[in-house]
Amino acid sequence: MAAKNDTSADVADLLTQHRPRVDHAVTLMPQRPLRISGSIGIVADARAATSPLVASGALDWLPDITAHFVCLE
Numbered sequence: 001m002a003a004k005n006d007t008s009a010d011v012a013d014l015l016t017q018h019r020p021r022v023d024h025a026v027t028l029m030p031q032r033p034l035r036i037s038g039s040i041g042i043v044a045d046a047r048a049a050t051s052p053l054v055a056s057g058a059l060d061w062l063p064d065i066t067a068h069f070v071c072l073e
Helices: 014-028 033-037 039-053 066-072
Strands: none
Touching: 039 066
């Protein structure tokens, strides 16, 4: 809403519109959303949701991918 209500973005030039929107995003949105929600929790949720859809024990064969998400936190 803040970016939509900002009249400094009401210009035809896309680059001029972009700057105030980015400023609002930096101010209002978390810089590292995975740090807040936790990538390990996301992976665990995905495994739990997939488990009923595959053969028993099939997920045990999948590699642990949580190490690949560390750079995002």
